[in-house]
Amino acid sequence: MTRFLPTVAKVAAASLVAAGLASTAMADNTISYDVKMSFNEAQLTTTSGATTVLADLSKQAEDACSFVEPILRTERVDDACVADVVRQSVIAINN
DSSP states (O other), X not given: OEEEOOOEEEEEOHHHHHTTSSOTTOSSOOEEEEEOOEXXXXXXXXXXXXXXXXXXXXXXXXXXXEEEOTTTOOEXXXXXXXXXXXXXXXXXXXX
């Protein structure tokens, strides 16, 4: 059964601001997004399944934390964002 996690709020700190994707007028230099993550709950019954779930969550987080860098027009991934989304997803699964 595929289960969807409650919406995970991700907060990307100054790295996105420095990339020019957010207004420099923001007081706290953070950007909040809502990300819906999904996983197959049945896979959590084995170590290899849990490893697969973690890899799937990481891929979903990379997709959610990707952006096109405005000057070079290249796709980039905010690694701090990915780590935070995966961390919050694992916490949500464990609760």
